Amino acid sequence: MATDDAERLRAAGLKVTAPRKAVLAALGGQGHFDADTVFERVRGELPTTSLQAVYGVLAALTGAGLLRRIEPAGSPALYERRTGDNHHHLVCTKCHTVADVDCVVGQPPCLEPADAGGFAIHTAEVTFWGLCESCRSEPAA
Amino acid sequence: MATDDAERLRAAGLKVTAPRKAVLAALGGQGHFDADTVFERVRGELPTTSLQAVYGVLAALTGAGLLRRIEPAGSPALYERRTGDNHHHLVCTKCHTVADVDCVVGQPPCLEPADAGGFAIHTAEVTFWGLCESCRSEPAA
DNA sequence: CCAGTTGTTTTGATTCATTCAAAACAACTT
DNA sequence: AAGTTGTTTTGAATGAATCAAAACAACTGG
Numbered sequence: 519m520a521t522d523d524a525e526r527l528r529a530a531g532l533k534v535t536a537p538r539k540a541v542l543a544a545l546g547g548q549g550h551f552d553a554d555t556v557f558e559r560v561r562g563e564l565p566t567t568s569l570q571a572v573y574g575v576l577a578a579l580t581g582a583g584l585l586r587r588i589e590p591a592g593s594p595a596l597y598e599r600r601t602g603d604n605h606h607h608l609v610c611t612k613c614h615t616v617a618d619v620d621c622v623v624g625q626p627p628c629l630e631p632a633d634a635g636g637f638a639i640h641t642a643e644v645t646f647w648g649l650c651e652s653c654r655s656e657p658a659a
Numbered sequence: 660m661a662t663d664d665a666e667r668l669r670a671a672g673l674k675v676t677a678p679r680k681a682v683l684a685a686l687g688g689q690g691h692f693d694a695d696t697v698f699e700r701v702r703g704e705l706p707t708t709s710l711q712a713v714y715g716v717l718a719a720l721t722g723a724g725l726l727r728r729i730e731p732a733g734s735p736a737l738y739e740r741r742t743g744d745n746h747h748h749l750v751c752t753k754c755h756t757v758a759d760v761d762c763v764v765g766q767p768p769c770l771e772p773a774d775a776g777g778f779a780i781h782t783a784e785v786t787f788w789g790l791c792e793s794c795r796s797e798p799a800a
Numbered sequence: 801c802c803a804g805t806t807g808t809t810t811t812g813a814t815t816c817a818t819t820c821a822a823a824a825c826a827a828c829t830t
Numbered sequence: 831a832a833g834t835t836g837t838t839t840t841g842a843a844t845g846a847a848t849c850a851a852a853a854c855a856a857c858t859g860g
Contacts, residue, residue, distance in 0.1 A: 642787050
């Protein structure tokens with residue numbers, strides 16, 4: 519898996535470095551993490567890494583299409599490894615947990631606004647807001 | 660209109676103050692403005708107003724449902740007076756201009772994710788990304 | 801395998817958007 | 831008109847992210 523990551527980096531035309539492999543490893547297969555969390559995780563096995571390096575790596579990998587970046591209102595930017603598919607997100611209003619949504623009813627949803635107002639649209643981003651399972655369980659705020 | 664604004668403030672249980680009326684006036688009927696732009700506009704006719712006051716007013720009015728706040732990735736928070744309808748937004752990838760989209764094809768769109776993953780969803784927010792008319796015209800960046 | 805080139809990371813500082821807190825003040829109530 | 835409460839001012843602080851220069855490490859080509 520780590521080996522595959524090196525391969526992916528090379529394929530994207532990026533140099534294979536320890537911080538980059540560590541960031542990819544830190545993000546794991548799934549989940550949504552902010553720069554700071556990635557930093558903490560990376561530090562665990564590569565203690566010399568700086569936060570700025572993490573920002574740099576995240577930007578490089580996002581630019582290369584190896585990561586996807588989302589910015590839900592009220593949260594810092596989050597990064598995830600699931601790319602390519604245009605999946606959407608569920609965000610908890612209370613704890614800001616994020617979950618993936620495979621896609622919406624029927625076909626490619628929402629890609630057709632009623633009136634594009636002169637815009638050449640290339641992406642539709644859908645964010646669902648609600649209460650996650652555990653926040654629903656504990657009503658005590 | 661300014662009179663109506665006073666009425667609206669009262670109806671929302673908020674005190675009617677000069678900064679609040681000025682903020683509502685600055686936002687006008689349509690458009691999307693960040694706190695700083697609102698501040699500049701408010702200053703024009705109420706020069707003693709502080710930026711913090713503008714933040715406070717924007718938060719109060721948003722909380723009261725008189726304003727809607729959106730946070731497109733890469734932009735500071737934007738405020739608009741169109742509330743109540745759940746309309747969506749078109750954001751220009753290049754100049755970050757925002758336009759309203761009345762709604763998506765057919766019916767209330769996208770409100771039904773394929774799998775809500777245990778979330779109790781109450782809102783679906785759709786953001787379309789693309790190039791606006793004028794950014795399409797001038798390819799020279 | 802070594803040296804050069806280029807891209808990456810470190811180090812340190814800075815910006816931008818926003819929030820916090822206490823004191824001064826103004827709007828609504830009686 | 832005076833009091834109470836909510837607002838605004840003033841001043842400072844925070845969090846997230848970016849910028850810039852110097853130190854460094856990965857890939858190229860010899």
